[in-house]
Amino acid sequence: MTHPAENPESHHHKNFIEIEVEKDFANKESLQGKTIQTRFPPEPNGYLHIGHAKSICLNFGLAKTYGGKCNLRFDDTNPSKESQEYVDSIQRDVRWLGFQWDNLFYASDYFQQLYDWALQLIREGHAYVCDLSAEQMREYRGTLTEPGKNSPYRDRTVDENMDLFFRMKSGEFAEGTRTLRAKIDMGSPNFNLRDPVLYRIMNAHHHRTGNDWCIYPMYDWAHGQSDSIEGITHSICTLEFENHRPLYDWFCKTLRIFHPRQVEFARLNLSYTVMSKRKLLQLVTEKHVEGWDDPRMPTISGYRRRGYTPESIRNFCETIGVARFNGVIDVLVLENAVRDHLNKTASRYMAILDPVKVTLINYPDDQVEELEAVNNPEDPAAGSRKLPFSKTLFIEREDFMENAPSKFFRLKPGGEVRLRYAYIIKCEEVIKDSSGKVIELKCSYDPQTKSGSGPSAERKVKGTIHWVSASTGHCAEVRLYDRLFLSETPEEAPEAKTFLDNINPNSKTVLHAVIEPALAQILPGTRVQFERNGYYCADQIDSKPGAPVFNRIVTLKDTWAKIAAKE
Numbered sequence: 001m002t003h004p005a006e007n008p009e010s011h012h013h014k015n016f017i018e019i020e021v022e023k024d025f026a027n028k029e030s031l032q033g034k035t036i037q038t039r040f041p042p043e044p045n046g047y048l049h050i051g052h053a054k055s056i057c058l059n060f061g062l063a064k065t066y067g068g069k070c071n072l073r074f075d076d077t078n079p080s081k082e083s084q085e086y087v088d089s090i091q092r093d094v095r096w097l098g099f100q101w102d103n104l105f106y107a108s109d110y111f112q113q114l115y116d117w118a119l120q121l122i123r124e125g126h127a128y129v130c131d132l133s134a135e136q137m138r139e140y141r142g143t144l145t146e147p148g149k150n151s152p153y154r155d156r157t158v159d160e161n162m163d164l165f166f167r168m169k170s171g172e173f174a175e176g177t178r179t180l181r182a183k184i185d186m187g188s189p190n191f192n193l194r195d196p197v198l199y200r201i202m203n204a205h206h207h208r209t210g211n212d213w214c215i216y217p218m219y220d221w222a223h224g225q226s227d228s229i230e231g232i233t234h235s236i237c238t239l240e241f242e243n244h245r246p247l248y249d250w251f252c253k254t255l256r257i258f259h260p261r262q263v264e265f266a267r268l269n270l271s272y273t274v275m276s277k278r279k280l281l282q283l284v285t286e287k288h289v290e291g292w293d294d295p296r297m298p299t300i301s302g303y304r305r306r307g308y309t310p311e312s313i314r315n316f317c318e319t320i321g322v323a324r325f326n327g328v329i330d331v332l333v334l335e336n337a338v339r340d341h342l343n344k345t346a347s348r349y350m351a352i353l354d355p356v357k358v359t360l361i362n363y364p365d366d367q368v369e370e371l372e373a374v375n376n377p378e379d380p381a382a383g384s385r386k387l388p389f390s391k392t393l394f395i396e397r398e399d400f401m402e403n404a405p406s407k408f409f410r411l412k413p414g415g416e417v418r419l420r421y422a423y424i425i426k427c428e429e430v431i432k433d434s435s436g437k438v439i440e441l442k443c444s445y446d447p448q449t450k451s452g453s454g455p456s457a458e459r460k461v462k463g464t465i466h467w468v469s470a471s472t473g474h475c476a477e478v479r480l481y482d483r484l485f486l487s488e489t490p491e492e493a494p495e496a497k498t499f500l501d502n503i504n505p506n507s508k509t510v511l512h513a514v515i516e517p518a519l520a521q522i523l524p525g526t527r528v529q530f531e532r533n534g535y536y537c538a539d540q541i542d543s544k545p546g547a548p549v550f551n552r553i554v555t556l557k558d559t560w561a562k563i564a565a566k567e
């Protein structure tokens with residue numbers, strides 16, 4: 001077994017789970033001759049988010065590292081919140097992230113086996129039908145400092161339990177009137193062992209089993225047994241299940257079935273981000289965003305639409321490692337992973353988001369020059385393209401300043417600047433409208449200074465700006481996305497407020513930009529850099545042939561750090 005850590009090319013450091021896995025395979029009798037088997041077990045009650053990506057990378061990563069297998073298993077035991085739409089989106093997202101499961105399973109496939117195992121527990125005196133209501137059950141459960149009380153139904157005979165459980169399953173009783181509970185220890189300091197519920201009555205239609213069942217297994221009863229059925233060697237889950245582990249172990253031991261090892265790690269939390277599926281669903285249903293795939297959502301489908309790459313999400317998960325304690329990762333780490341990957345892969349283009357007209361007074365009226373522009377200085381294989389240059393151009397409004405400080409090296413009255421790939425121009429006259437807004441800059445150009453045309457072109461000016469030719473430029477809708485929440489910890493809202501009060505009212509701005517002609521032809525889904533501005537993706541849904549709509553993926557540099565520094 002070779003590990004990537006032994007490969008000098010790799011930057012991977014073994015995480016604590018890998019170390020545990022290696023120890024288990026070296027020492028455990030039950031694992032001899034086996035390879036690792038993991039699973040990713042989403043409940044299909046929402047779309048996957050970046051936290052799930054962490055779990056996916058970990059589970060599929062372990063299987064890959066150690067030459068084993070990883071299943072995709074839908075934990076579909078709560079029909080009231082689950083649907084086929086979620087099942088489909090989850091499969092698409094896992095594939096898009098770059099992973100392929102070895103087996104596709106559903107916990108609902110195991111309903112009969114789970115029922116049979118429940119009968120085994122009853123027969124062996126380890127489970128009973130309880131008639132306490134939910135409220136009574138809470139009263140009997142005890143507190144952190146006081147043990148619980150035994151249910152008055154705890155000592156029912158095996159025959160009575162068998163009869164009642166069968167009738168529960170047959171639909172004879174109303175919802176909420178009875179449960180099946182494991183008989184463990186109402187005095188245990190661990191609440192999970194105080195006779196946990198295994199089955200509740202629910203007259204719900206299930207998206208796969210239809211109306212076959214009216215009793216549904218609880219998470220704890222279904223999860224570990226599903227792991228056992230699939231021969232999962234390591235059941236990786238998040239820290240809040242640590243104190244469920246004794247119950248997980250109790251079920252496997254009491255049923256005398258294959259016993260996977262549960263290992264817990266810290267769930268991923270990101271600053272400025274809400275991660276709970278319940279809250280993400282609320283954002284969608286209350287229309288604070290435009291859907292699960294809104295480019296501002298931390299969902300995989302939102303990131304995909306925004307233009308994040310699967311590579312950058314995987315790199316991010318690798319960078320942050322696997323933690324044993326809960327913490328918050330700065331969302332900048334994710335944004336930087338996206339920048340790093342796009343810097344290497346995205347072609348550069350010119351686009352003007354807030355245009356001001358420039359007229360070159362000494363340039364021939366009808367002349368158009370085809371300049372040669374490099375697509376990606378980081379990637380010679382990306383080649384070059386033709387960039388038309390003419391008498392009338394657009395530049396960014398912010399690249400001109402009338403009363404500029406001496407350190408301003410872009411365009412100012414009487415000052416010079418280089419136009420990228422083209423000439424040095426000088427601002428001769430500023431034209432304003434009646435309100436005083438600059439509407440045109442009359443400039444002269446120096447024909448001797450064409451970029452790349454030899455030593456005479458090497459006259460130096462301090463600034464270079466980008467531009468688009470007015471006669472050949474196209475207009476395009478550009479959506480500037482920013483963080484959806486203003487607060488670093490949006491879920492911690494002050495009293496009488498909710499996470500919704502932390503929403504950034506300016507998380508989306510729509511502009512109409514002038515883009516160079518080559519950009520108008522790019523295909524939906526293509527990611528590009530707008531020079532000197534940021535990375536953008538042609539929206540997969542709203543782009544039309546010849547008329548892309550652009551989503552800003554991420555700015556070139558972090559602008560939030562600057563804002564924070566000013567405060």
Ligand code: ATP
Pocket residue numbers: 040041042043044050051052054055075236237238266267268269275276277278
């Ligand atoms: P949420 O709390 O967002 O609703 P969940 O845990 O209920 O998430 P599941 O569909 O049950 O969602 O999760 C599937 C798997 O993904 C589980 O193994 C879970 O531990 C893991 N997972 C969920 N959220 C995170 C996270 N933030 N970081 C790491 N792993 C996560």
Ligand code: MG
Pocket residue numbers: 043
């Ligand atoms: Mg869950």
